[in-house]
Amino acid sequence: MADRARLLAAALLIALSASVVAPALASAVELPGESCPAVLPGTSSSAGCGEGTSQSGGGKGGGGLNFGGLLPILGVGLGGATLALIAAYIVLRRRTSLPVAPLDPTEWWTCAKCGKNNVIDSPRCYACGSWRT
Secondary structure: OHHHHHHHHHHHHHHHHHHHHHHHHHHOOOOOOOOOOOOOOOOOOOOOOOOOOOOOOOOOOOOOOOHHHHHHHHHHHHHHHHHHHHHHHHHHHHHHHOOOOOOOHHHEEEOOOOOOEEEOOOOEOOOOOOEOO
């Protein structure tokens, strides 16, 4: 049981590390049309790059938000949130499946099928699900 918990913790740590590193890697990727073409010596460097052009007036609008660059970041964020919800579900389900210890030991009943002790108020065995006989 402890090995399983350690393995789950290691997997969550790796997923968290990947969700932190992936947006940084995705933001460094050049999109088509973002970089200037290589300029050979003796040629004009303003062809295609927009260097030396004035953006005031009738020029192209710039400075907008690039939604294509945000998609990998959103995907990683949603993936991390999904992993966190799955881990929380697993932990909470295990904690709620165990019976609460009663104050009086006579408040237990033993399952005839698997031999596990159950709280007297529960109609089914928490371990195997068989009905109380």
